[in-house]
Amino acid sequence: MIRRRDIVRDRRGTAAVEFALIAPVFFMLLLGVFDMGYNMYTASLLHGEIQKAARDSTIEGAASSTSGLDNEVTKAVRNLVPGSTINFARKSYADYTDVSRPEDFIDGDSDGVCNNGETFEDANGNGTWDADRGSTGLGGARDAVLYEVTVSYPRLFPIWKLIDQDRNFSMTARTVLRNQPYDLQGDRAATGTC
Numbered sequence: 001m002i003r004r005r006d007i008v009r010d011r012r013g014t015a016a017v018e019f020a021l022i023a024p025v026f027f028m029l030l031l032g033v034f035d036m037g038y039n040m041y042t043a044s045l046l047h048g049e050i051q052k053a054a055r056d057s058t059i060e061g062a063a064s065s066t067s068g069l070d071n072e073v074t075k076a077v078r079n080l081v082p083g084s085t086i087n088f089a090r091k092s093y094a095d096y097t098d099v100s101r102p103e104d105f106i107d108g109d110s111d112g113v114c115n116n117g118e119t120f121e122d123a124n125g126n127g128t129w130d131a132d133r134g135s136t137g138l139g140g141a142r143d144a145v146l147y148e149v150t151v152s153y154p155r156l157f158p159i160w161k162l163i164d165q166d167r168n169f170s171m172t173a174r175t176v177l178r179n180q181p182y183d184l185q186g187d188r189a190a191t192g193t194c
Contacts, residue, residue: 057069105194
């Protein structure tokens with residue numbers, strides 16, 4: 001018969017019990033590291049691809065090949081992330097300092113809003129005041145172009161269930177490059193009223 005003292009001193013099986021206590025936390029951490037590594041690798045690939053596509057789009061005549069450039073980025077990303085959704089956007093600006101800046105206006109009533117017939121500089125030529133002065137597309141010679149790609153895809157590892165995250169992961173990569181000086185830069189400035 002086994003004595004009570006022998007049971008208390010018996011250490012067989014303690015490793016299995018300790019592993020059972022630690023394993024869920026360990027596997028959750030491991031899945032988190034895998035998920036984060038996969039997302040970082042995808043982001044790195046995306047940034048490299050948009051840099052290449054943006055450089056290729058700065059040359060004269062690139063406006064006719066934007067779909068081809070976007071297809072190259074799509075192909076590279078989908079080799080790594082087959083079920084991804086990819087959206088492209090390009091905006092051109094007269095200068096780097098104009099990127100994502102609102103159009104200037106004279107704030108006559110000092111309310112910080114372009115309204116009540118206040119005069120504004122129509123930098124993108126669309127006839128209305130905009131919070132972003134960029135024009136859609138590649139622009140012309142010497143224009144600064146913001147190239148933005150957004151990728152959404154389902155997470156590869158099921159860690160999202162455990163940490164109450166969304167099933168889909170989304171990232172945006174941006175780059176700004178100046179078009180080559182193949183011509184004179186066009187004048188865009190016009191005025192309008194709010």
